[in-house]
Structures are given as C-alpha cells and as structure tokens.
Amino acid sequence: MITTGGLxxxxxxxxxxxxxxxxxxxxxxxxxxxxxxxxxxxxxxLTMPERNSRQAMVIDGAKVLDNPNGTAPGLFxxxxxxxxxxxxxxxxxxxxxxxxxxxxxxxxxxxxxxxVRRVLRVAGxxxxxxxxxxxxxxxxxxxxxxxxxxxxxxIEIQLTARGRTEAxxxxxxxxxxxxxxxxxGHSIFAFRGEQMEEIVGLRLSVGRYTIAVAESCTGGLIxxxxxxxxxxxxxxxxxxxxxxxxxxxxxxxxxxxxxxxHGAVSAPVAEAMAEGIRKRARTDFGLAVTGIAGPGxxxxxxxxxxxxxxxxxxxxxxHRKLMLPGDRQLIRWRASQAALDLLRxxxx
Amino acid sequence: MITTGGLxxxxxxxxxxxxxxxxxxxxxxxxxxxxxxxxxxxxxxLTMPERNSRQAMVIDGAKVLDNPNGTAPGLFxxxxxxxxxxxxxxxxxxxxxxxxxxxxxxxxxxxxxxxVRRVLRVAGxxxxxxxxxxxxxxxxxxxxxxxxxxxxxxIEIQLTARGRTEAxxxxxxxxxxxxxxxxxGHSIFAFRGEQMEEIVGLRLSVGRYTIAVAESCTGGLIxxxxxxxxxxxxxxxxxxxxxxxxxxxxxxxxxxxxxxxHGAVSAPVAEAMAEGIRKRARTDFGLAVTGIAGPGxxxxxxxxxxxxxxxxxxxxxxHRKLMLPGDRQLIRWRASQAALDLLRxxxx
Numbered sequence: 001m002i003t004t005g006g007l008x009x010x011x012x013x014x015x016x017x018x019x020x021x022x023x024x025x026x027x028x029x030x031x032x033x034x035x036x037x038x039x040x041x042x043x044x045x046l047t048m049p050e051r052n053s054r055q056a057m058v059i060d061g062a063k064v065l066d067n068p069n070g071t072a073p074g075l076f077x078x079x080x081x082x083x084x085x086x087x088x089x090x091x092x093x094x095x096x097x098x099x100x101x102x103x104x105x106x107x108x109x110x111x112x113x114x115x116v117r118r119v120l121r122v123a124g125x126x127x128x129x130x131x132x133x134x135x136x137x138x139x140x141x142x143x144x145x146x147x148x149x150x151x152x153x154x155i156e157i158q159l160t161a162r163g164r165t166e167a168x169x170x171x172x173x174x175x176x177x178x179x180x181x182x183x184x185g186h187s188i189f190a191f192r193g194e195q196m197e198e199i200v201g202l203r204l205s206v207g208r209y210t211i212a213v214a215e216s217c218t219g220g221l222i223x224x225x226x227x228x229x230x231x232x233x234x235x236x237x238x239x240x241x242x243x244x245x246x247x248x249x250x251x252x253x254x255x256x257x258x259x260x261x262h263g264a265v266s267a268p269v270a271e272a273m274a275e276g277i278r279k280r281a282r283t284d285f286g287l288a289v290t291g292i293a294g295p296g297x298x299x300x301x302x303x304x305x306x307x308x309x310x311x312x313x314x315x316x317x318x319h320r321k322l323m324l325p326g327d328r329q330l331i332r333w334r335a336s337q338a339a340l341d342l343l344r345x346x347x348x
Numbered sequence: 349m350i351t352t353g354g355l356x357x358x359x360x361x362x363x364x365x366x367x368x369x370x371x372x373x374x375x376x377x378x379x380x381x382x383x384x385x386x387x388x389x390x391x392x393x394l395t396m397p398e399r400n401s402r403q404a405m406v407i408d409g410a411k412v413l414d415n416p417n418g419t420a421p422g423l424f425x426x427x428x429x430x431x432x433x434x435x436x437x438x439x440x441x442x443x444x445x446x447x448x449x450x451x452x453x454x455x456x457x458x459x460x461x462x463x464v465r466r467v468l469r470v471a472g473x474x475x476x477x478x479x480x481x482x483x484x485x486x487x488x489x490x491x492x493x494x495x496x497x498x499x500x501x502x503i504e505i506q507l508t509a510r511g512r513t514e515a516x517x518x519x520x521x522x523x524x525x526x527x528x529x530x531x532x533g534h535s536i537f538a539f540r541g542e543q544m545e546e547i548v549g550l551r552l553s554v555g556r557y558t559i560a561v562a563e564s565c566t567g568g569l570i571x572x573x574x575x576x577x578x579x580x581x582x583x584x585x586x587x588x589x590x591x592x593x594x595x596x597x598x599x600x601x602x603x604x605x606x607x608x609x610h611g612a613v614s615a616p617v618a619e620a621m622a623e624g625i626r627k628r629a630r631t632d633f634g635l636a637v638t639g640i641a642g643p644g645x646x647x648x649x650x651x652x653x654x655x656x657x658x659x660x661x662x663x664x665x666x667h668r669k670l671m672l673p674g675d676r677q678l679i680r681w682r683a684s685q686a687a688l689d690l691l692r693x694x695x696x
Contacts, residue, residue, distance in 0.1 A: 010479040010496050011483050044673055045671060046474075049474070049476035051476055052476050127357065127358065129397055131358040138359075146360075147360055150438075213589075215568075219572050219584075220568030220571030220589065221568065221572045222568070223567055223589040224566075224567050226567070227568065228567065228676070228677065230643050230644065230676055233591050236589075237591060237594075237595060238588070238589060238590060238595035238599065239568050239588070240586070240588055240589070240599070241568065241571040241575065241584075241586060243580075243585060243587075244586065247585060247586035250628070294578070296579065327440060328578055329576065332576070
C-alpha cells in the first residue's frame with residue numbers, strides 16, 4: 001500500500017497519525033530525524049519553525065526514508081505481510097524516494113515479470129491522422145499494449161511491454177517503435193519521452209549551433225522552454241519579447257514600413273524578426289513568432305489563432321503560416337511547439 | 349455518475365461503447381452530430397478524417413452536449429433514477445460542458461445545501477510560518493473548513509463553506525478571510541484564486557503603468573507569465589532574455605566593468621539590468637532577475653539557488669538577494685514569483 005502526501009508540518013497533514021492508528025502502532029518523536037530537519041533549515045539560513053518537529057514523528061517499527069529534496073521523510077513499514085510506504089506528495093520529493101527506497105524493496109518481493117514503458121512523441125500531425133496511420137500496426141500487437149494520448153499539441157504514443165526480463169520487453173518495444181517510425185517518419189520527435197525543447201537543445205549542442213529568439217504572441221514561452229533545459233547557456237544566447245511595434249523596430253530592427261504595409265502579424269514581419277534577432281545576437285539561427293493569441297485583437301482578415309513562425313540562418317529564411325485552434329494559452333503553446341519543430345526539422 | 353475522457357476518435361476511446369453496454373442501450377450514428385463535427389474541421393480548413401465519425405456515435409435516449417472547444421460531444425443519460433454524464437477529458441472542453449450542461453441539470457435535482465469554495469494565495473512566507481500564524485484562527489471554525497496546500501512557492505488556503513444559500517456561505521467566507529487577512533496582511537496576494545500575474549497585471553492596468561523585463565536565469569518565464577494574461581499588451585512593452593554577458597551589455601546596456609568586478613550574478617548587475625531595460629523600453633518599471641538555477645554553474649561563493657531580483661522606477665532602484673531551494677525548474681519559478689511579488693508590493 002502506497003500513500004502520497006499529508007506528511008507536511010500543518011494541522012491537516014494527518015497521514016502519519018491515521019496510518020499509526022490503523023496499524024495499532026505507537027507514534028514517537030525520532031530525535032535523529034528531528035536533527036536532520038533542523039539541519040536542512042539551517043542550510044538555507046533558517047531556524048526550523050516549531051511545528052516542523054511534527055515531521056519527525058515516526059511510526060513504531062518503521063524504516064525512515066531520507067528526503068534530500070524536502071523536509072518530510074517517508075516511512076516504510078512491513079505489517080502482517082503487507083508492505084506500506086508513506087511518501088511525501090510533491091513529485092520531485094516523492095519520485096526519487098520511490099525509486100531509491102521503495103522500488104528496490106518491492107522488487108525483491110516481486111516475481112519475474114518485468115513491465116517496461118516507452119513514450120513516443122509526435123509533432124505536426126493531428127490525433128486522428130496519426131491514429132489512422134498507425135492503428136493497422138498497433139492493433140496487431142497485444143504486447144506491447146498501445147495507448148494514444150493527445151496533450152495540447154503533442155501526441156503521445158505509450159507502449160507498454162511485458163517480458164520475463166527487461167531485455168525481452170525492450171526487444172518487443174524496439175520492434176514496434178521501428179514499425180511506427182517507418183510509418184510516421186520525422187513526425188516522431190522523441191522515442192524516450194523527451195520534451196521538444198530537450199530534443200532541439202540536443203541537436204543544437206551536437207552541431208555546436210547557437211540560437212536567438214524574437215517573440216511576439218508567445219511572450220517569452222519559446223525562450224522559457226529552451227532555457228528550461230540544463231546546459232542551455234551553451235546554445236541559447238538571447239531572446240527578445242517584442243510586444244509593441246516600437247520594440248520590434250527598436251530592438252529587433254524590423255523596418256517600420258513592413259509593419260505599416262503588412263501589419264505586425266504577417267509573413268514579412270515574422271521573417272524580418274527572425275533575421276533581426278539573428279543579426280543582433282550574432283547566432284547561427286534566429287527563430288521568430290508573431291500572431292494573435294486572443295481572446296481580443298482578432299479581425300475578419302486576421303482572426304485569433306493566426307500565427308506566423310519564421311526561421312533564419314546564414315543561407316536562408318523561411319516561414320510558415322498557421323491557423324491554430326484553442327484558447328489563448330493553447331494557441332501560445334502550439335505556436336511555441338510549431339516554432340521549435342520548424343527548427344528541429346532544419347537540424348535533422 | 350460522471351466520467352471524463354475516452355470520447356476521442358481513436359481505437360482506445362471506449363467510453364461510449366462501454367457505457368452503452370453497461371446500460372444495455374443501443375449505440376447509433378447521429379447524422380446531425382456528424383455534421384457538427386465536419387463543420388468544426390472545415391472551420392479550420394481541414395477535411396474530417398474518417399475515424400472522427402466515431403465521435404458522432406450516440407447512446408439511445410441520451411441528450412447530446414455541445415462541445416464548442418473540441419470535436420467530442422458529451423452525453424447525458426438518465427437511467428433508472430441515476431444521472432450519467434460522459435464528458436471529454438481535456439479540462440478546457442470538460443469544464444465549460446460541466447458548468448453549462450451538467451451542473452444545471454444536477455442542481456435541479458439537488459437539495460438546498462450550497463457549498464462555496466474560496467482560494468486565498470500567499471507569497472513571501474513559508475508554509476510552516478503561515479500555518480503557525482493562522483492555525484489559531486481556522487481551527488476555531490468547522491464551517492468553513494480550511495485546507496492549506498503548498499504548491500511550488502505559493503501557499504494556497506482553501507476555504508470551503510456550507511450554507512442554505514450561496515449568500516449564507518459567502519458571509520461565512522467573508523468573516524474568516526477577513527480574520528486571515530488581519531493576520532497575514534499583504535502577504536495574501538489573491539482572495540479569489542487569482543494567479544500572481546493576473547494581480548500584477550490588474551494593478552499595472554489600474555495605475556496605467558508600463559513594464560519591461562530583463563531576465564537571465566528565469567529565461568523568459570517572467571515575460572511569459574505576464575503576457576499569459578489577456579490584454580497584457582496594454583502594459584507589457586518588452587522583455588529581454590539576456591543569457592550571455594554580451595547580450596547583457598549589448599541589449600540591456602550593463603557596463604562590462606560591473607560584470608567584471610561583481611560577476612553576472614550580483615546585486616549591481618541586477619540593478620543595472622532593471623535600469624537598462626527600463627531605459628531601453630521607456631517604461632515606468634523595469635524588472636530584472638539574475639541568478640544560478642543549476643544544476644551546474646554553482647560555486648562555494650555563489651551556490652545554485654542564489655538569485656538577485658531588482659526593480660527600477662523613475663524614483664528608485666531596489667534589489668533583493670534570495671537563496672532559493674529546489675531543482676532548476678523550481679528555482680526558476682520561485683525567482684519569477686519573487687520578482688513579480690516585488691513589483692506587486694511596490695504597486696500596493
């Protein structure tokens with residue numbers, strides 16, 4: 001039995017108390033755990049608030065599980081042949097604790113069936129189109145099992161294989177992913193669940209390329225995604241969020257006449273933004289987005305969802321015109337995804 | 349009974365089929381629903397893929413619920429005195445459908461108890477500190493019930509009140525929120541669940557102020573959050589993500605001597621960034637962040653988590669030094685939150 005959450009310092013964090021009562025075991029204050037929590041606060045220059053001592057309460061007979069990412073330690077109890085793990089709620093605390101302390105303990109009790117999952121991600125195609133293409137493949141297999149998830153503008157293909165060993169399960173996964181790849185080609189951008197920005201970052205790193213970004217409607221989202229990857233300072237040089245026309249001219253060097261003749265949301269302006277930021281930052285690539293994310297600002301001629309993306313390099317500048325469905329958040333995210341995907345395909 | 353998800357066009361979207369079987373009802377193709385789905389695709393200039401016709405399958409006797417935000421309509425069935433709603437999975441499709449179609453139908457069946465929830469958000473204090481201050485208040489009340497959630501660097505206080513009318517429940521909520529406010533003061537930044545960027549945007553709008561942002565370690569996150577709010581083009585003028593030293597000098601005008609003497613992660617550089625972006629964009633406020641988000645790049649003197657935020661206006665420039673715990677994503681998010689909170693407090 002695994003619980004997550006309720007190990008915090010507040011009045012309503014009752015997991016320890018409830019579990020102790022259900023098991024008929026005593027709860028006591030563990031001085032060494034208390035010391036660890038105190039030290040953690042000290043390392044940030046803080047004094048431990050009195051009520052955090054509650055997090056040092058331990059169920060009699062439980063093994064205390066270290067939490068290097070937070071103050072709440074976990075507990076592991078074996079009770080009448082049942083393994084019970086009380087884990088903290090925040091994923092970044094819970095996951096490593098599960099992987100380092102709970103999984104090994106459970107594995108030693110488990111049989112010889114291994115389940116391995118692999119996540120493929122697809123960009124630039126609709127869910128229905130993807131399914132129409134690959135259903136003839138995956139419906140032939142019951143192992144691995146296939147699930148298709150549609151998440152914002154990404155399609156996730158989850159393959160779950162069972163085998164007597166991990167290697168056996170991996171072999172089954174290799175076979176089906178190869179068949180899926182032969183059908184979908186470069187539209188599959190990740191084979192191990194990577195994010196688009198990780199894949200793009202990897203390709204920029206490998207090619208020793210640099211990039212700069214000029215954004216209008218995405219408002220910094222592309223820069224934020226690119227720099228979310230550790231080590232991105234190797235290739236990400238500069239980003240400009242040019243929300244006003246003045247800023248497009250002043251900082252990115254878009255000629256006022258282009259804005260006047262074509263409007264800020266247009267192919268010539270997108271291309272000028274890509275070229276302008278590349279020039280300013282002296283990078284290999286310049287990536288730009290301009291569009292109408294809504295809910296306001298749309299017109300008959302230029303409706304909400306109209307987005308231009310452009311990519312400039314030394315040899316050429318190209319653009320794409322997109323009509324993106326969804327609300328403001330979704331249009332922004334889809335625009336960022338399409339722009340990153342344009343760059344990814346250039347780097348193949 | 350309410351289900352969400354499994355109404356999509358793919359092979360594994362089986363909610364309609366399973367529900368029909370469980371209820372012993374026939375499933376048939378509804379031509380008028382099919383026509384609606386076709387139209388939706390056409391409005392984006394697309395032909396409906398054949399397999400989306402699956403989404404026009406309707407359970408005999410069910411009321412079809414419009415989905416203006418996606419292709420999958422919902423279904424509402426009354427069966428032997430039980431109300432059954434099949435809703436799509438994506439929240440932006442599911443929520444309006446629930447609110448517009450399911451909730452009114454359920455309300456007409458419900459009694460006279462009304463439950464109203466209110467969410468208060470707190471910035472700039474730790475979870476334990478908040479709880480220590482407010483537990484003496486909220487433990488006196490069983491109605492409203494109080495739950496405290498710690499989410500990244502925000503603390504959410506959820507109050508849930510029950511009353512015979514909504515007005516009665518709201519009165520209970522007003523009383524307890526006023527007591528909480530008298531204890532926590534300006535650390536409560538939202539009383540109706542608003543995001544920090546919405547509150548900051550509202551205050552900028554009301555004061556007719558403009559803002560520009562210069563970011564290093566947050567990589568565009570502050571610009572992205574500010575422009576995530578509809579109508580933000582009124583106050584957000586420009587953002588620069590200056591990841592390299594060259595870009596800090598070239599685009600934001602930070603004197604190279606400051607970078608040399610103090611390093612990029614320092615109070616003088618943070619203040620120079622805030623002043624530089626304010627000058628470039630000619631705005632009322634300039635907000636800047638520089639820091640070490642990790643996992644690499646830290647040193648004994650300047651460890652991962654060290655962040656400087658600065659705010660410049662016509663009359664003064666101020667900065668804060670922060671030591672933020674967490675991984676790269678969390679440090680970036682916490683830095684963005686602290687910077688926006690610095691601006692919010694200036695605007696009070």
